[in-house]
Amino acid sequence: MPGDRRYHPWFHDNLGCDQITFLELVAWFRTAMVDFYHRASNHSFEKKLVVLLYFLRSQGGYRETSAAFGMSKSWCVDTIAAFVRSTEPYLIFNVLEITTAFTTGDPSLNVQAVVDASLRFMYVDIRPGSYSDKKTWKASTFGQSIQRRMPIGCFIIGDAGYTLLPWLMTPFLPHKKGGILSKLQKNFNYKHSSSRMVVECAFGRLKERFRVLRQP
Structure with a gap:
């Protein structure tokens, strides 16, 4: 199927990528999953990678994915889990540290992302939901190193959850409850x-x- 132009719409609609990107993913995961790749299988x-991408693309979970490919639900769970585990050594954050820090037992996450003007994710850091934006920033590699790397005259734009820094620009906030911002400050906040x-x-x-990320 990969390489056949007739299937290009299918790849785009069901996997969220074109065939060239799919083949690049195959090559990357083969290197990251040598033992899994050579394991005897029917x-x-x-096809296993297609199952992973279909699962990530849909909102129907394991049940929909297993039905779409005629596989058992348990096989889909094991296959998808194997792919996910293979990426953990490449993550900049410690998955175990995150999961053991759910102080209330609620598996919520605080995701800090740095995006450029072209909608590209330049950096991502994930912490337990108990972390505030400020705490996540201080704990992240990006927050600790950006001061040394930021060119003079350039700034990171952050929301009100962050602390104003020489290299981090945040909106104006009223100092007191019911406080009023000046016209200039309001204009700045609008552009910000x-x-x-x-x-x-x-x-x-x-x-x-x-689309799996849309699930609550």
Whole structure:
């Protein structure tokens, strides 16, 4: 199937990528999953990757994915889990640290993302939901190193959850309850908010491609 132009719409609609990207993913996962790739199986490695991408693309969970490919639900769970585990050594954050820090037992997450003007994710850090935006920033590699890397005259734009820094620009806030901002400050906040909308657009596009993220 890969390489046949007739299937290009199918790849785009069901997997969220074109065939060239799919083959690049096959090559990457083969390197990351050598033992899994050579394991005896009735299904090709390519088909297993298709199952993973279909699962990420849909909102129907394991039940829909297993029905779409005529596989058992348990097989889909094991296959998808194997792919996910293979990516853990490449993550910049510690998955075990995150999962053991759910202080209330509620598996919520605080995701800090840095996005450029082209909707590209330049950096992502994930912490337990008990972390505030400020705490996540301080704990992240990006927050600890950006001061040394930021060119003079350039700034990161952050929302009100972050602390104003020489290299991190945040909106104006009234100092007191019911306080009033000046016209100049309101105009700044408007432009600041408009510029920051690129982050919302990037997350919107991410959730459109990986619809599994829409699930509560």
